[in-house]
Every structure is written in C-alpha cells, then in structure tokens.
Amino acid sequence: MSELIFIGLGLNDEKDITYKGLEKARICDRIFAEFYTACLTGSNIERLSEFIGKEIEVLERKVVEDGQVILDAAKAGRVALLCVGDPMAATTHVDLRLRAFDLGIYTRVINNASILSAAPGLLGLQHYKFGRTITIPFPKEGFRPESPYEILAANKDRGLHTLALLDIDAESDRLMTANQALEVLVNLEERLKKGIVLDSTLVAVVAQAGSENPVVRAGYLCDMMKEDFGPPHHTIVFPGNLHFMEVDALVKLAGAPAGISN
Amino acid sequence: MSELIFIGLGLNDEKDITYKGLEKARICDRIFAEFYTACLTGSNIERLSEFIGKEIEVLERKVVEDGQVILDAAKAGRVALLCVGDPMAATTHVDLRLRAFDLGIYTRVINNASILSAAPGLLGLQHYKFGRTITIPFPKEGFRPESPYEILAANKDRGLHTLALLDIDAESDRLMTANQALEVLVNLEERLKKGIVLDSTLVAVVAQAGSENPVVRAGYLCDMMKEDFGPPHHTIVFPGNLHFMEVDALVKLAGAPAGISN
Numbered sequence: 001m002s003e004l005i006f007i008g009l010g011l012n013d014e015k016d017i018t019y020k021g022l023e024k025a026r027i028c029d030r031i032f033a034e035f036y037t038a039c040l041t042g043s044n045i046e047r048l049s050e051f052i053g054k055e056i057e058v059l060e061r062k063v064v065e066d067g068q069v070i071l072d073a074a075k076a077g078r079v080a081l082l083c084v085g086d087p088m089a090a091t092t093h094v095d096l097r098l099r100a101f102d103l104g105i106y107t108r109v110i111n112n113a114s115i116l117s118a119a120p121g122l123l124g125l126q127h128y129k130f131g132r133t134i135t136i137p138f139p140k141e142g143f144r145p146e147s148p149y150e151i152l153a154a155n156k157d158r159g160l161h162t163l164a165l166l167d168i169d170a171e172s173d174r175l176m177t178a179n180q181a182l183e184v185l186v187n188l189e190e191r192l193k194k195g196i197v198l199d200s201t202l203v204a205v206v207a208q209a210g211s212e213n214p215v216v217r218a219g220y221l222c223d224m225m226k227e228d229f230g231p232p233h234h235t236i237v238f239p240g241n242l243h244f245m246e247v248d249a250l251v252k253l254a255g256a257p258a259g260i261s262n
Numbered sequence: 263m264s265e266l267i268f269i270g271l272g273l274n275d276e277k278d279i280t281y282k283g284l285e286k287a288r289i290c291d292r293i294f295a296e297f298y299t300a301c302l303t304g305s306n307i308e309r310l311s312e313f314i315g316k317e318i319e320v321l322e323r324k325v326v327e328d329g330q331v332i333l334d335a336a337k338a339g340r341v342a343l344l345c346v347g348d349p350m351a352a353t354t355h356v357d358l359r360l361r362a363f364d365l366g367i368y369t370r371v372i373n374n375a376s377i378l379s380a381a382p383g384l385l386g387l388q389h390y391k392f393g394r395t396i397t398i399p400f401p402k403e404g405f406r407p408e409s410p411y412e413i414l415a416a417n418k419d420r421g422l423h424t425l426a427l428l429d430i431d432a433e434s435d436r437l438m439t440a441n442q443a444l445e446v447l448v449n450l451e452e453r454l455k456k457g458i459v460l461d462s463t464l465v466a467v468v469a470q471a472g473s474e475n476p477v478v479r480a481g482y483l484c485d486m487m488k489e490d491f492g493p494p495h496h497t498i499v500f501p502g503n504l505h506f507m508e509v510d511a512l513v514k515l516a517g518a519p520a521g522i523s524n
Contacts, residue, residue, distance in 0.1 A: 011373055015282040018272055018374070022281060086375060088383025094511055098386070101514045111273055111380045111472055112280070113348060113373035116389055121350025122371060124360070127378055128395045132422060135390060154420075160394060210373055249356055252363045 008112025124249020270374025386511025
C-alpha cells in the first residue's frame with residue numbers, strides 16, 4: 001500500500017472536514033498537515049488531532065516543498081496530507097501529487113470548501129460574473145508587482161467582479177488584513193492612475209468564512225479602510241457591474257450603503 | 263427559533279457533507295433538499311436520509327423558487343436546506359436567503375466543495391489563470407445563446423483557462439454530457455468562426471468529481487468528442503496558456519498526449 005491522500009479541511013475549524021475526509025484520515029498510517037498556504041483560524045492542531053483521534057505531524061513550508069518526508073512515508077504506507085480549504089488550490093500540492101505519480105504512489109483528493117467559491121457566495125455575488133482572481137502580496141524591497149492592479153483594471157473594464165486573495169507570510173506568521181491589502185492597491189493607484197481604486201470605490205470584505213459568524217461587509221473604500229474586520233483570513237471582492245439581486249445582497253448581507261450601484 | 267441553514271453536500275455522495283453540516287442537520291426540525299441545481303450522483307435520497315438519521319423532504323424546482331414552504335417552516339423552527347456543492351453558488355439560494363432576511367429569519371451557510379474549485383484542482387490547473395466561467399445550455403428552439411462561445415474566445419485571447427459548467431434539465435432529468443456540450447460549441451464555431459473550437463483544440467473533462475475514481479481526461483477535441491466519460495456530472499475546462507507544471511499535470515493526471523502546449 002503506497003498511498004497519498006490530500007484531505008481538504010475546509011475553511012474554519014476541525015469540524016469543517018468532510019465525513020469522508022475524517023474516515024480516510026482515521027485509516028492512515030501517518031497524518032501530515034501544513035498551515036503555511038492557509039491557516040485553520042478557528043481551531044488549532046491539538047483540537048484537530050483530538051477530533052481525528054490520531055497524531056498529526058505539522059510540516060514547515062520547506063519540508064512540504066522539498067516533499068521527501070511525505071513521499072518516503074507514502075511509499076511505505078497510507079499517508080494523509082491535511083490542507084486548509086480545497087487541497088488542489090495550492091500549486092505546491094499539485095507539484096507534490098505529480099511527484100507521487102512519478103514514484104508510482106496512488107493519490108486521492110478529498111475535496112472541500114475553498115474561499116474561491118465561499119467568498120463570492122457569502123456576499124451573494126454570482127460566480128459567473130467574476131473575472132480573473134488576483135493575489136495581493138506583502139510589499140517587499142524590489143517586489144511590488146503591478147499585475148494585481150492591472151488584472152483588477154481589466155476585470156473592471158469588462159464589468160466583472162474580482163476576487164482578491166491576501167498574502168500569508170509564513171515565516172513571520174503574518175496574515176495580511178484587508179486594510180493592508182487595500183493600502184497596497186491605493187499605492188498602486190497613485191502610481192498607475194487608472195482611477196479604479198478610489199475613495200468612492202465599492203469594496204467587499206469576507207473574514208472568518210466558515211465560522212459561526214463570518215464577517216461580511218461592503219462599503220466605500222475610504223470607510224472600509226478604517227474598519228476592523230477581526231482576525232484573518234480576510235478576502236476582498238471588488239464588485240463589477242451589479243445585478244439588482246446582487247445589490248440587494250450587498251445591502252442586506254454585507255451592510256452596504258443603500259444606493260450603491262457601481 | 264426562526265432559522266434557515268443552507269448546508270452544502272459537496273460533490274458526490276452522502277459522506278461528502280462536512281462534520282459541521284451533519285451536526286447542524288441532525289438538530290433541525292425539518293430538513294429539505296433540492297437536486298435540480300445539481301444532483302448527488304454518487305448517492306440517493308434514501309442513503310442520505312439514513313446517514314443523517316432524519317427524514318428529508320425533497321423539493322421540486324418550482325417549490326424552491328416559490329420559497330413559501332421553506333420560509334414558512336423556517337419561521338416556525340430550525341430548518342435545513344441541503345444543496346449539492348457549495349450552497350451559495352446557485353442564485354436561487356441567494357434569493358431565498360434574502361427573502362429569509364426580509365422575514366427576520368436567521369440564516370447560516372455551511373460551505374462545502376464546489377465544482378468551481380474542484381475541477382481546476384483535479385486537473386492540476388492554477389486557479390488564478392482562469393477567466394470568466396461559462397455555462398453551456400441545452401439548445402432549445404429560439405434559445406441558442408452565443409455568449410458562452412464569446413466569453414471562451416475572450417478568455418483564450420488573454421491566454422486564460424475557461425471552466426464550462428453544463429446544463430441540467432430538471433424537468434426531463436437530463437444532465438448534459440461533455441460530448442453534448444462540445445457539440446453545442448462546435449455548432450457555434452461553425453456560425454461564428456473565430457477558430458477557437460477546432461478538432462485540434464485542447465479540451466479537458468472532469469466527471470464524477472468527489473467519487474473514489476473521478477474521470478479526469480484531456481486531449482484534442484476530435485478525440486474527446488468520441489470518448490465516454492461515464493455518468494454525469496461532467497465539467498469541461500478549455501486550457502489557455504499552460505505553465506510547464508500544468509502541462510505535466512494534464513499529461514500525468516489526465517492522460518493528455520505528450521507534446522501538448524496550447
């Protein structure tokens with residue numbers, strides 16, 4: 001038995017795992033987990049381990065990317081890698097799966113909720129009206145990419161919504177807040193001046209998705225930048241052209257000011 | 263207690279529900295389900311009902327869209343609506359949630375896997391390289407929309423991947439196959455002639471996502487149109503420009519011919 005099962009943990013806490021995922025994890029010889037592509041913000045490793053009823057070995061980024069520890073274990077038995085969200089949303093996990101394939105290890109994916117579909121849904125925005133997703137990175141010396149701004153501009157130009165995922169700095173254990181991400185984009189606006197990230201721009205934020213009380217807010221950028229959305233993960237959506245039901249949803253579910261239309 | 267909980271069932275069978283969803287369903291006074299926006303193809307209502315341990319009332323499309331049965335029950339107690347995939351991906355459910363809001367009914371969403379993120383992941387394609395999602399409808403007298411073809415063309419033009427969801431005809435209980443959907447697009451190609459849906463076009467198909475052995479295939483359109491992908495749901499992805507790891511994934515995970523590059 002050489003088997004590597006990628007098990008999605010979903011969005012928030014230990015009970016977001018699927019029943020199928022739970023059953024699979026319980027029959028594995030070894031269970032690994034990684035929390036650097038995303039964190040299980042509503043739980044912790046002790047609770048997760050107790051819930052599954054087995055020891056979980058948490059791996060650092062470099063160990064997952066190197067892959068050898070996981071692949072060696074999977075060659076010798078049945079192994080699970082627990083991943084927050086949907087497992088194959090992260091390129092690292094696809095890479096690991098391909099390497100397992102090369103070694104003749106049977107792989108299996110247990111899907112789960114991803115913020116990619118959860119955030120639009122919680123805001124009541126229609127998934128087929130989204131353009132390309134962007135990621136906002138922490139600004140670093142010599143790394144201030146313009147592409148998130150350019151993609152946002154291209155989506156807006158076509159009337160499409162834009163989902164923005166926010167960076168994680170695993171080394172310093174920092175998760176980017178929506179406020180920080182908006183600041184990154186405001187700085188890009190000052191440089192590139194396309195008039196798409198202004199005080200009057202409609203912005204929506206989802207935080208703590210999957211928890212009992214997710215934060216779901218929409219409003220004008222100048223107001224949203226001052227708001228406290230609570231603990232991460234935060235996700236931003238920049239609405240494009242809105243259907244009347246989407247307007248209704250942003251007002252009722254996300255507290256957007258009446259009269260928004262974008 | 264006036265409460266309406268939208269519980270995602272995930273992709274394939276009764277064990278794809280999350281542990282949280284299962285717990286919530288079990289404490290509800292009444293449990294409704296709808297299977298017209300998507301079907302739980304790897305299970306049936308008897309198995310689902312037995313697994314949850316409660317009676318489930320399956321509602322027809324018109325009853326869900328009308329909403330009164332669900333809203334009346336939710337005004338009087340704690341009610342679940344079970345939905346395949348992630349609950350808020352369907353506009354009908356957003357609409358129902360907004361009407362519950364208007365009636366002062368507390369609503370809650372239990373997220374789950376959606377084909378929107380599962381299909382790209384199973385193919386090893388990177389989510390941030392997807393353009394707008396399209397839906398291929400069954401052709402009907404007087405309804406042969408060109409928009410799916412036009413959006414596909416716009417995505418291709420920008421080098422982006424395109425996810426295509428396939429129609430469900432709930433009244434006649436027909437789920438569109440990938441083969442039927444490709445034929446719809448080939449017919450549009452004959453009319454609109456942009457050269458984007460040709461025999462040599464690379465096409466990827468995911469079927470039975472979430473099951474023990476999902477079908478994950480990629481190849482040239484002329485070959486794919488003749489393939490049997492087994493029972494629905496089928497989902498199609500039209501790859502745009504491919505990263506070398508994506509090429510590797512399509513060859514290894516989806517059996518694409520070596521030498522693809524698009």
